Amino acid sequence: MPEQSPLDLPEGDPFGPHNLPYGVFSLPGDDRRRVGVRLGSHVLDAGAAAHALGSPYASLLAQPTLNPLLAGGRQTWSDVRRALTAWVTVPAHREAVEPLFHALPDVTLHLPFEVADYVDFYASENHATNLGKLFRPDSPGLLPNWKHLPVGYHGRSGTVVVSGTDVVRPCGQRKAPSATEPSFGPSAKLDIEAEVGFVVGAPSALGTAVPLSSFRDHVFGLCLLNDWSARDIQPWEYVPLGPFIAKSFATSVSAWITPLEALDAARVAPPARDVQVLPYLDDSDEDEPGGFDLHITVALNGEVVSEPPFAGMYWTAAQMLSHMTVGGATLRTGDLYGSGTVSGTEPHQRGSLIELTWNGTEPLELPTGKRTFLEDGDEVTMTAWAPGPDGVRVGLGEVTGRIGPARTTT
Numbered sequence: 408m409p410e411q412s413p414l415d416l417p418e419g420d421p422f423g424p425h426n427l428p429y430g431v432f433s434l435p436g437d438d439r440r441r442v443g444v445r446l447g448s449h450v451l452d453a454g455a456a457a458h459a460l461g462s463p464y465a466s467l468l469a470q471p472t473l474n475p476l477l478a479g480g481r482q483t484w485s486d487v488r489r490a491l492t493a494w495v496t497v498p499a500h501r502e503a504v505e506p507l508f509h510a511l512p513d514v515t516l517h518l519p520f521e522v523a524d525y526v527d528f529y530a531s532e533n534h535a536t537n538l539g540k541l542f543r544p545d546s547p548g549l550l551p552n553w554k555h556l557p558v559g560y561h562g563r564s565g566t567v568v569v570s571g572t573d574v575v576r577p578c579g580q581r582k583a584p585s586a587t588e589p590s591f592g593p594s595a596k597l598d599i600e601a602e603v604g605f606v607v608g609a610p611s612a613l614g615t616a617v618p619l620s621s622f623r624d625h626v627f628g629l630c631l632l633n634d635w636s637a638r639d640i641q642p643w644e645y646v647p648l649g650p651f652i653a654k655s656f657a658t659s660v661s662a663w664i665t666p667l668e669a670l671d672a673a674r675v676a677p678p679a680r681d682v683q684v685l686p687y688l689d690d691s692d693e694d695e696p697g698g699f700d701l702h703i704t705v706a707l708n709g710e711v712v713s714e715p716p717f718a719g720m721y722w723t724a725a726q727m728l729s730h731m732t733v734g735g736a737t738l739r740t741g742d743l744y745g746s747g748t749v750s751g752t753e754p755h756q757r758g759s760l761i762e763l764t765w766n767g768t769e770p771l772e773l774p775t776g777k778r779t780f781l782e783d784g785d786e787v788t789m790t791a792w793a794p795g796p797d798g799v800r801v802g803l804g805e806v807t808g809r810i811g812p813a814r815t816t817t
């Protein structure tokens with residue numbers, strides 16, 4: 408039987424020409440990194456295709472990272488996407504582009520962009536309420552500021568890693584409430600956080616706030632993100648300045664960045680807000696609904712443990728961007744900001760193990776054994792999809808990571 412062309416996809420493939428996410432790959436025996444665009448279960452060498460077709464975008468796409476494309480700005484993103492769509496759909500281009508596809512199992516996927524600054528938000532009301540109950544049982548679930556601004560912290564961009572990278576169990580100081588002294592050692596409460604990451608393309612000037620309406624001028628697309636967290640290190644270290652060692656050892660992102668333009672059919676209104684926000688965060692008159700209807704699945708050792716719905720997030724990505732810059736902080740090409748853990752209203756929609764097991768008191772029963780927090784060798788995989796045009800799904804790829812044993816024990 409002749410091998411099927413990468414251009415002939417089964418109907419309804421979530422990685423069809425309506426999607427076209429971007430990544431960076433290399434080939435066996437050749438460590439040159441190339442920009443790739445996913446179609447079905449293949450990746451198109453975008454720079455080579457641009458060159459073969461005499462496209463003006465050849466120099467933008469023949470690069471080892473997505474950063475030059477990200478820096479190009481909204482009009483360029485649209486133009487390049489239109490060109491790519493034509494390359495993979497117009498029969499006249501078939502002969503030129505067909506040989507420039509590689510099967511996904513034959514390539515190595517890399518971190519697709521150079522991460523500039525990394526910020527992590529806390530935008531799910533359900534998650535914030537659950538963590539409030541777990542960490543501050545004697546106080547109301549939500550802290551008083553929570554509905555007035557999207558709470559966030561500046562994280563560690565250097566430890567953002569691509570899906571598939573092993574995660575070394577972190578060591579640090581822990582102090583149980585009952586202990587008199589802190590101790591040092593490997594985290595015994597290693598956790599996940601199912602999040603969505605937003606990738607900034609176009610920079611902004613120092614001292615200038617980015618309004619809600621400029622979201623699409625700056626944000627190129629989104630990815631899946633797992634903000635690995637050490638729940639025993641965190642409560643002892645993060646008062647009053649925020650997470651430090653507990654969340655700086657690894658943050659995993661999917662290898663594919665989905666452009667916002669592929670998600671037009673997935674835009675939804677955020678949930679009704681019950682507190683009036685200040686004008687720079689007030690999105691009641693925005694043209695475009697601020698939410699994204701993304702359906703996330705979290706699997707632990709192959710078993711689905713949670714299905715968090717992103718559509719229910721209280722704060723939108725545009726509000727997070729606006730708040731992040733309202734003090735005059737610049738945006739840089741390659742900035743990444745995480746939504747915060749996505750948790751729905753139902754127990755099986757919680758995006759972290761601390762919530763799913765109620766801080767270890769209600770273990771998950773898995774075929775591989777009981778789990779409270781992660782054990783060495785455990786593998787966590789998050790996938791997601793969004794509604795696309797004509798009822799076809801948009802696949803968001805996956806972010807996966809396996810826990811390896813701690814290395815430092817001093």
Ligand SMILES: O=C(O)/C=C/C(=O)CC(=O)CC(=O)O
Nearest residue numbers: 528529538539542600747748
């Ligand atoms: O409420 C707390 O004390 C702690 C909250 C978190 O750990 C959540 C966090 O890092 C942000 C998020 O991913 O939602």
Ligand SMILES: [Ca+2]
Nearest residue numbers: 527600634747
């Ligand atoms: Ca987080």
Ligand SMILES: [Mg+2]
Nearest residue numbers: 634654657658
């Ligand atoms: Mg992190």
